[in-house]
Amino acid sequence: MARVVVVGAGVIGLNTALALEEAGHDVQVIAAAKGANTTSAAAGAIWYPFKVGPPDLVSKWAGATLRWLVDLANKHPEAGVDVLARSELSDNPSPPWWANATPGVRRVDASPTKPLPNGAAYSWVFDAPRCDPLVFLAWLEHRLKNPVRIERIDSLTPLCQSADFVINCCGLGARSLTGDADLQAIYGQTVIVSPGRIDLKQCLGDERDEARMFYSIPRRSEVVVGGCAEPCADDRPTTTTRAMTDAILSRAAGMGLEPGPVLRESAGLRPYRPTVRLEPDAADSRILHNYGHGGAGYTLCRGCAEAIVALIA
Numbered sequence: 001m002a003r004v005v006v007v008g009a010g011v012i013g014l015n016t017a018l019a020l021e022e023a024g025h026d027v028q029v030i031a032a033a034k035g036a037n038t039t040s041a042a043a044g045a046i047w048y049p050f051k052v053g054p055p056d057l058v059s060k061w062a063g064a065t066l067r068w069l070v071d072l073a074n075k076h077p078e079a080g081v082d083v084l085a086r087s088e089l090s091d092n093p094s095p096p097w098w099a100n101a102t103p104g105v106r107r108v109d110a111s112p113t114k115p116l117p118n119g120a121a122y123s124w125v126f127d128a129p130r131c132d133p134l135v136f137l138a139w140l141e142h143r144l145k146n147p148v149r150i151e152r153i154d155s156l157t158p159l160c161q162s163a164d165f166v167i168n169c170c171g172l173g174a175r176s177l178t179g180d181a182d183l184q185a186i187y188g189q190t191v192i193v194s195p196g197r198i199d200l201k202q203c204l205g206d207e208r209d210e211a212r213m214f215y216s217i218p219r220r221s222e223v224v225v226g227g228c229a230e231p232c233a234d235d236r237p238t239t240t241t242r243a244m245t246d247a248i249l250s251r252a253a254g255m256g257l258e259p260g261p262v263l264r265e266s267a268g269l270r271p272y273r274p275t276v277r278l279e280p281d282a283a284d285s286r287i288l289h290n291y292g293h294g295g296a297g298y299t300l301c302r303g304c305a306e307a308i309v310a311l312i313a
């Protein structure tokens with residue numbers, strides 16, 4: 001059994017901590033913020049590999065996470081995870097790069113009698129687990145033996161004095177701790193609406209034109225519609241704009257969706273890196289990094305947590 005400090009209480013840190021505890025380690029999570037004050041709280045939070053790499057490892061981690069989340073949805077409804085039917089619009093007849101992580105994915109072709117939304121030629125349909133972020137994060141935290149300690153860390157190395165391993169799960173915060181120039185903030189905004197006439201079992205995505213990307217992700221009693229993906233500085237405020245809200249609602253109408261009234265708006269900065277950083281630190285192998293999950297933290301959370309467990313076994 002190792003003594004492990006996990007820095008970060010977003011979806012990556014909490015999953016890493018839980019998987020380490022399940023493997024028999026003694027774990028303490030330390031984080032500057034938790035729950036609603038993390039990027040993880042701003043997510044749509046459905047299983048879908050968006051703005052993340054590299055494809056081979058992402059497929060592996062995403063596949064493991066998909067299986068774990070589906071099992072969780074069946075066994076622990078209180079975790080806030082449900083399996084929805086996702087329909088991803090496409091104009092490409094070939095399977096998308098993430099298809100081999102997605103059992104049962106099938107192509108639906110548009111036809112004159114059954115056109116697809118927004119003029120799409122095809123739709124890739126599969127079962128996708130969706131998390132309700134605040135419910136899921138709280139559920140993960142309550143499974144841990146030790147409460148999360150709220151504290152901002154300026155350096156990872158001193159933590160090694162009281163732990164065998166330190167796991168860096170700081171999302172975008174990893175840049176100031178590591179100086180990682182490959183980490184890039186990507187702004188995203190969503191609008192949370194009451195369901196109106198939207199089917200709560202159906203999720204729709206269209207990223208064919210990134211400037212007009214769209215997704216509709218139902219929760220149990222509301223629907224998240226989005227979005228955008230704008231590279232930006234780390235300190236861009238996570239405020240929302242009326243113009244983006246109007247654009248998202250107009251895209252929803254263009255998809256044939258009829259949402260109810262707007263409940264609130266939300267925004268966050270995705271911690272994007274061309275490749276997720278999951279490795280021991282080159283200078284100190286007691287420090288392991290697990291950050292840079294871009295638009296796919298929920299999609300990769302358990303697979304990456306299991307990869308960290310394997311590294312310290």
Ligand SMILES: Cc1cc2nc3c(=O)[nH]c(=O)nc-3n(C[C@H](O)[C@H](O)[C@H](O)COP(=O)(O)OP(=O)(O)OC[C@H]3O[C@@H](n4cnc5c(N)ncnc54)[C@H](O)[C@@H]3O)c2cc1C
Pocket residue numbers: 007008009010011012013030031032033034038039040041042043044045046047048151152153154169170171172173174177187188189190226227267268269270271291292293294295296297298299300
């Ligand atoms: C609008 C939007 C929609 C999204 N939709 C989806 C989706 O549908 N599916 C999906 O899979 N992903 C989605 N994402 C991406 C997902 O939210 C992120 O990949 C994920 O939240 C990253 O999790 P994280 O734990 O690495 O980071 P965070 O949630 O940012 O957590 C980082 C943690 O580290 C702590 N920390 C940082 N610096 C320090 C420090 N110096 N000292 C101590 N603690 C520190 C923070 O306080 C926090 O606890 C979306 C993101 C956005 C913005």
